[in-house]
Amino acid sequence: MNKLLKSALGAGTVLGLMVAGVTSAAAVDFSGKTIEWTIPFSETGGSAKWANFFAPMLSENLPGKPNVVVKFMPGAGSTKGANWFQDEKHTDGTVMFGSSGSTQFPYLLGDPRVRYEYADWNPVMASGTGGVAYLNAEAGAKFDGTANNLKGMTFVYGNQGATRLDLIPALAWKMLGMKVEHVMGVKGRGDGRKMFEAGEATIDYQTSSSYLKSSAMLVKEGKAVAMMTWGAIDANGNIVRDPTFPDMPTFKEVCDATDGCETSGPAWDAWKSFFIAGFPSQKIAFLPAGTPQDVIDAYTTAFAKIKARSDFAEISAKRLGKYPMFIGAEASKALQGAITVSPSAKTYVTDWLQAEFGVSLN
Incomplete structure (x- = not known):
């Protein structure tokens, strides 16, 4: 055949x-x-x-x-x-x-x-799949559906690598105006969660399967506070709430509610393009x-x-x-x-990776 x-x-x-x-x-x-x-x-x-x-x-x-x-x-x-x-x-x-x-x-x-x-x-x-970002209890107490009260804080995140899927949360937090220090080179998101559980990281994200199995219990026990999902894509290409977590706001909703975060323009277009990919x-x-x-x-x-x-x-x-x-x-x-993104999204992300992490892909 x-x-x-x-x-x-x-x-x-x-x-x-x-x-x-x-x-x-x-x-x-x-x-x-x-x-x-x-x-x-x-x-x-x-x-x-x-x-x-x-x-x-x-x-x-x-x-x-x-x-x-x-x-x-x-x-x-x-x-x-x-x-x-x-x-x-x-x-x-x-x-x-x-x-x-x-x-x-x-x-x-x-x-x-x-x-x-x-x-x-x-x-x-x-x-x-989807993804859920969550905060430690201290930062979670200040979260009101926007990132406005989080901008004065410094967060630590266990990152698999600048060009990996972790660019989705990294760019999202940058767009929200949050200061996040990235500990690079963790071998998987489960290892990032272990850093969070040990108090070595103060912000984390997990794909839905891992969140359902492990991180949701941290939220239930009050050791973490769910911040947002990345959302899902509807038939018209719009970001909508994740069907697995319909009660959680999406990044788009949090961005819309946060001072200085825009859900239009080059940064948003690049984030959305890579999210879809x-x-x-x-x-x-x-x-x-x-x-x-x-x-x-x-x-x-x-x-x-x-x-x-x-x-x-x-x-x-x-x-x-x-x-x-x-x-x-x-x-x-x-x-x-x-495995398809627009040339403009790729250009934006490669320029951002160079500026944010010193990663040159040219």
Whole structure:
């Protein structure tokens, strides 16, 4: 099956082929095999929770019910693992990779450490997510829905890297006029949360899955105060409230209410552009270059079965949040959205990274 036909297969088509019994995936058999799903972050973050959520269901639905093991390869803000995956040429379907926004952003920005090419990889599933920013109790007591009372304070944040997904909170806090000192080089957002829990950081953000599992309890116990979500994108491209956290204000709402923060103009356009690239299609499962079409079809079919489970929406919402899951042609389309930003947004962000962090990408 050529790439054009591959991109035309959506989840509904795959399920139809399953019923008809004519899908090429029927010939694939993973009996007795172990599939290694590599995540380029530490085992404490949202990507780990995402992969660990899907792994047992994937094992159950792939032909032959193989053992699916999630492995972690943190380093260089995820570019270490992505560069490794680029060189993988396994054709038997036993190697997978999980990309995240922190893998996509260096690619978008032309980070010199990037030696991977998304066009070479085969996306089999993608899912969106959101994010929640929160403050320590002291700062949270001053938060009134705006950042006005926070501008005289100095915050500390555990940052994975200037060109990683952490540029979303970093730019947001800059636009709000907040002073945030960045401790660079944490291996995953879970490690940033641990810094917050230890009192070494005073502001943090987590993707939805990690927030639901760990950070929400900090808020419940009064050790943290939720500040805002990044929001979600509606059908018209507008920032709206995150469906997982409908009672929390979005960054746009907090910005609108904060003196000096603008939700129009170059800074806002750049932030929104990278937010769209980083969150609505943030996590993507890939098979390596050279994977045969029948193996790709087997994975697409397996993920379609997972999505079709009667309880999937409920269990996914509890573990990952209320976000869409994309399969087949939808996954390929989601990937394009995740690796596309406007030239003006890229220019603004690269100039800001140079001024804010001394990072030169030119």
